Structure formats: structure tokens, C-alpha cells
Amino acid sequence: MRETRVPFMVFSIEQASRVNRRFIGIGNFFVRVYPSIKYDLRSSAFDIEPGAYVASALLSAVLWGGVMYLFSYFMLSMRGVQNAALVSLGPGFMILSVILLFQLIYPKVAARKVAEKVDRELIFALKDMYIQINSGVSLFDAMCNVSKADYGYVSKEFEEAVRGIAAGDSEEEALEKLALKTKSEYFKKALWQLITAMRSGASTTGALRSVIDVLIGYQHRMIKNYSSELNFWILMFMLVAATIPTLGITLSVVLSTFGGAGVTPVLFINFIGVSFIIQAVMIGFLKNRRPEVYA
Numbered sequence: 174m175r176e177t178r179v180p181f182m183v184f185s186i187e188q189a190s191r192v193n194r195r196f197i198g199i200g201n202f203f204v205r206v207y208p209s210i211k212y213d214l215r216s217s218a219f220d221i222e223p224g225a226y227v228a229s230a231l232l233s234a235v236l237w238g239g240v241m242y243l244f245s246y247f248m249l250s251m252r253g254v255q256n257a258a259l260v261s262l263g264p265g266f267m268i269l270s271v272i273l274l275f276q277l278i279y280p281k282v283a284a285r286k287v288a289e290k291v292d293r294e295l296i297f298a299l300k301d302m303y304i305q306i307n308s309g310v311s312l313f314d315a316m317c318n319v320s321k322a323d324y325g326y327v328s329k330e331f332e333e334a335v336r337g338i339a340a341g342d343s344e345e346e347a348l349e350k351l352a353l354k355t356k357s358e359y360f361k362k363a364l365w366q367l368i369t370a371m372r373s374g375a376s377t378t379g380a381l382r383s384v385i386d387v388l389i390g391y392q393h394r395m396i397k398n399y400s401s402e403l404n405f406w407i408l409m410f411m412l413v414a415a416t417i418p419t420l421g422i423t424l425s426v427v428l429s430t431f432g433g434a435g436v437t438p439v440l441f442i443n444f445i446g447v448s449f450i451i452q453a454v455m456i457g458f459l460k461n462r463r464p465e466v467y468a
Contacts, residue, residue, distance in 0.1 A: 177219065179230075179276060179279055180275070180276075180279065181233060181237060181272050181275065181276065182229060182230060182233045182276055183229075183232070183233045183236055184229045184232075184233065186219050186220065186221050186226075188229075191225075196228035196229075196231075196232065197222070197224040197225050197228050198224070199227075199228055199231065200223070200224035200225060200226065200227035200228030200229075200231065201223070201224035201227075203227045203231070203277075204223045204224055204227055207227075207277060209281075210223055210226070210227065210277060210280055211223045212354075213280035213281045213283075213284050214226060214280045215354055216280075216284035216287065216288075216354055216355065216356045217280045217281075217283035217284040217286075217287055218283075218287055218326075218329075219280060219283065226280070227277070230273060230276035230277060231273060233272065233276065234268075234269045234270075234272040234273035234276065235269060237268055237269065237272050238265045238266060238268050238269030238272070239265065240268075241264050241265045241267075241268040241269075242261050242262065242264070242265030243261075245257075245260070245261035245263075245264045245265065246258055246261040249261060284356045285356060287326055287356065287357075288355065288356035288357035288358075288360075289357075290325055290326045291325075291326045291327055291330065291355065291357040291359075291360050292357050292359050292360070293325065294324040294325045294326070294327045294328075295327055295357065295359050295360055295363070295388070296385060296388055296389065297324060298319050298322070298324040298327040298328070298331075299363060299381055299384060299385050299388075300385060301315075301318070301319055301322065301324075302315045302316070302319055302381060303378060303381040303382060303385060305318060306377055306378050306381065307378045312344060312371075312377055313335075313338060313344060316331045316334055316335055316338075316344075317335050319331045320332035320334075320335050327360070330351055330355065330360070331351075333351065334347040334348060334350070334351050335347075337350060344371065345368055345371055345372065348364050348367060348368050348371075349364075349368055351364055352364035352365050352368065359388055359391075362384065362387070362388075363381075363384040363388070366380050366383065366384050367380050367381070367384070399462065399463060403459075406455070406458075406459055409455070410452065410455055410456075410459075413448060413451045413452060413455065414448065414452055417448070418444050418445070418448045421444055422441065422444055
């Protein structure tokens with residue numbers, strides 16, 4: 174069985190679940206300070222108690238901080254720095270804090286990745302459910318069929334709902350638990366609309382058709398909004414990539430005739446380097462703003 178790993182954590186999720194109960198008590202104290210990690214872990218599909226996860230993150234951060242402390246102490250001692258042991262506490266504590274903060278935030282990042290995977294297959298799964306229910310299949314059987322189909326995390330989510338219904342939950346209760354757990358806004362809206370239709374006695378096929386149309390329309394609006402603002406960002410990219418570096422170097426050459434400084438190779442390389450970094454940042458920004466459309 175493949176182990177689930179968190180970056181910079183020395184334990185896998187499966188190993189972290191077996192952490193000593195004393196450390197879990199310390200982890201539970203941090204959970205009370207940072208309670209949202211419970212919901213992030215639940216949404217990220219990590220099968221671990223919050224106290225055990227935080228305890229493992231704390232132990233890993235202390236270990237990395239200790240390694241950084243020993244490395245700093247060794248390097249400073251080699252250079253003959255006085256109070257090397259005291260000075261090395263700074264880098265060690267900084268690494269400890271950064272890694273602990275990263276690992277506490279990571280479940281939220283993992284939950285968002287799960288939500289993105291849910292969004293990728295959601296419309297196809299909802300269309301499948303709509304066709305089945307419209308053909309006379311019950312909602313429960315449609316959820317069972319979707320849970321057994323290859324819709325990635327959507328199938329896993331419905332599989333959890335089916336298990337809950339088999340354990341005694343009503344269909345509304347099982348769907349409500351899914352809606353409270355998921356980080357996918359699309360999936361959350363679809364589930365709440367289904368729950369509202371079931372409670373009001375309305376047709377579930379009509380609710381599903383409405384949800385599908387809303388999701389498709391929302392994605393089309395996202396494409397239009399992105400295309401309308403893309404022209405502006407293309408203009409800004411051309412300014413940063415060509416116009417500003419060219420004018421900057423030209424202005425430097427002109428100003429060098431009045432002063433003593435000239436355009437040195439170092440200045441020229443700095444212009445290119447800064448322009449390259451800004452272009453890379455803008456490309457990353459545009460890539461992140463690009464809407465994900467799967468319909």
C-alpha cells in the first residue's frame with residue numbers, strides 16, 4: 174500500500190497515526206489554538222486524527238530545526254565565530270517555525286487540490302446522475318452507480334455518502350454531510366440544491382438539470398471575464414518584456430553622457446534579469462487566473 178507523504182514531514186500519514194499518546198495530547202493543545210485544521214484534514218482525505226497530525230508536524234519541525242542548528246553551529250565554529258552555539262539558535266528556530274507553519278497550512282492546500290479534482294469530474298458525474306434519474310432510477314441507486322464509476326474524487330465522495338446511507342443515515346443527511354465536508358464550491362452548491370429539492374418535495378431531475386445549467390453557465394462567464402481582461406495583461410506583458418527594458422537602457426545611455434557612469438555589462442545583465450523575473454511572475458499569475466473548464 175502506498176504511503177501518503179507530507180513535504181518535510183519525517184513520518185508518513187500512516188505512521189503519524191500511531192504517534193505516542195503523550196505527543197497527541199500536545200497536538201490537541203495546538204488544535205484548540207488552530208481549530209480549522211480539523212476541517213482541512215477532513216476535506217483533504219487524510220485519514221488521521223488532528224492531534225496526531227499536529228504532533229507529527231511538531232516533531233518533524235523540531236528535527237529539521239535541530240539539523241539546521243547543528244549545521245549552523247558547525248559552519249560558525251569552523252569560521253571561529255564567538256558564541257556560535259547561541260548564534261545558531263536563530264537559524265534553527267527560523268527553520269523550525271517555517272516548517273511547522275508550512276505543515277499546519279498544508280492540509281488546507283491539499284483540500285483545495287482535492288476540490289480541483291472534484292470540479293474536474295463534477296459536471297460529467299451530475300450529467301450521469303441526471304440521465305439515470307430521468308430514466309426512472311432512484312437517487313440512491315444513481316449515487317451507487319456514480320460511486321462505482323470512474324469519476325475520481327466525485328466517485329469517492331458519493332461512495333462515502335452511500336456508506337452513510339447504508340449505516341442508517343437518510344439521503345438528505347448523507348448529502349448534507351458531504352456538503353459540509355467538501356471544499357469544492359461547485360459540488361457544495363449542487364448538493365445544497367439537491368437537498369433543498371428533496372426537502373421541498375420538488376423534482377430531483379429538475380434540480381440536477383438546473384445545477385448542471387448553472388455550472389456550465391458559470392464556467393462560460395469565467396471564460397468571458399478572463400478573455401476580456403487578457404488583452405490588458407498582454408499589453409502589460411509587452412511593456413515589461415520589451416518596451417521598459419529598451420527605454421530603460423536607452424535612458425541610461427543618454428544619462429551617462431551627462432554623468433560619469435556608463436552602461437556597464439553588470440547594469441545590462443541586471444536589466445535582463447529583472448525583466449526576466451517580472452515576466453516569469455506575470456506568466457505564473459496569468460496561469461493561475463486561467464479558469465478551469467471541464468464541461
